[in-house]
Amino acid sequence: MPAAPQPHPPERHPHYSRATLWLLATIAGVSVANIYFNQPLLDDFRASFPGSAWLIGAVPASTQLGYALGMLVLAPLGDRFDRRLLILLQLAALGASLVVAAAAPTLAVLIAASLAIGIVSTIAQQAVPFAAELAPASERGHAVGTVMSGLLLGILLARTVSGFVAQYFGWRAVFGASVFATVALAVVVIARLPKSRPTATLPYGKLLVSLWHLAAESAALREASLTGGALFAAFSIFWSVLTLLLAGEPFHMGPQAAGLFGIVGAAGALAAPLAGKSADKRGPRAVISLCIGLVAVSFVVFALSARSIPGLVVGVIVLDIGVQAAQISNQSRIYALKPEARSRVNTVYMVAYFIGGSVGSALASLAWHAMGWTGVCLAGLAATALAGFSHWRGRARAQTRSRA
Template structure:
């Protein structure tokens, strides 16, 4: 049966699968130091692995996710999962750094299924439960992002970074079986060619101001978060910490505290306006950099800062998606494509900027980059949000 109502069991399967699949994009961050030693290259060189994965994810969002409005989604998910497994095995077997670069891009390009699950949750939910259900699936996504660092840091220290990717490929095989037997099919809502589909994506990007602003806020927020997590492993290797990949990865557990708190933001939409909630979330994101900078050479300062980064980003992310899904124009996958493409382009820019700042200005430069991106998100929200609402009305 097509377009079945969303049951609690299916919602939880989508949430867990989302976390496990998106984790593929972030296993590399605590492992960069180990990869640099394995291939005998500088840290700035292996940082390209994180950038290429994020860029691959952005282009996967652009070219794969719109198909969710055009073809049967369950079939699309199952085919894509096979490609994910191939890419992960390619990472595990990479004989050279250049091969690793290519496979990193492909891992990101194929691991986009979470952004099919999010519109599915929105479509199959009632208006009353939409924000809560999106929040749950998105909490699974952010938990996957954060806990992936814990798992990969530990596996990397104990077994080596290649074993992490063999394990990830095995997990994806299990997800394939789970999706095949449990996830309902959703009927496509676009009739036309792939070229026409992609043209409609760019039309939405050009004509929907609510989407444009949400995409910019999301891009700047994720740029800020990427800045700290890309360079955290290098910062912790230096004095006074002298820590390895497992310690860097453990900050994923710490960040999960913020992610868990943000999962409840949907319940606040009945008490506060979306404008105020997004503003509060972005202010939390900006305030995190006070702790990351001034307390950046103590564990307590970093812990508080990481919790606030994840709380602010995840809360604003859920609210951004709730905002443009509420447009209700029958193009949820394409709306999500525009938003998430910009989101991960922002992450790539944040990673590149942080890697450059780390090489030339150290931790101070990284903090300046993160705070700058956070501030740009706030300024855009304050300057344009109310104007867009006024024009729309």
């Protein structure tokens, strides 16, 4: 009897390897950290520019605005051009912007440089779709999770690193050190990162218009975007007011203590590759359902821990694992929707994601002033409930289509 035919192994990109994934993770982490370096430096900015102290808040605000703008106008280019070339060009622009920030003679120059830093730091939004392109379908969740772990570590540890460098060397040294890191990264990219394969030939204007069409045509993309945005809103609600909680009774801790919680939150980043593997094996929807439950549990823990550091630590670990694992699973889903438009699909998703974060920060301030820590926890639960509603409504729609 002839032997049964063996299944063909999944097609692998010739440059897909663990080393390439970790290089993409490093690119994502180093680039995105530049968005958060300035947050612990506001008092230093105030001391350097006393005549413009009332405008200090515009520095982090312009960086966040720049990042949103960069996602909208730069991230879609990954479908049209070689991502390796785009990463190198953005690294060059990032290095130049950091030099201007480090030498800024006035606050206005620092604000303008911060806007530029935000725009070109969207390199991470080329790295994550690049990983999805390189990986075979059966390993896509793991690949995305690996690169996202680097991005999340960059987000969570940026404040800690920035505060440490500024304390001993001054705030300008923070931007100077990032210049050297950016140049070193560009050298490694030239030597080790493969080229990507463009999948679109649309002119730039039509690329941007296609973002609207992708969102309008895909219910799954809209659902993932709303779910992810609501979970990031919950995440931002907590982190936006943690410093205020720690400054009051009974803790009396400074902002550096809140920065150290970022190290605790790194557990979520380290769990990202595991979340990607679970999404590959069990399906992303199952993982997202579990994650929404974890985020809800974290806010219950926070509500019971208004006077307990150990309780806050446990809540941070649960919150970060839930939010980051859900992010990996959501991105694993959307990258499978339109392989030829991964950068644009990612743009739609990430713009919604950061809008959710901005709304969460605003809600946190209102809740804190209206009801204190209890109000913050209720706002976090409300955002989590919205994520649950979006996710389970989408799951019910998918089950209905399957039965039909």
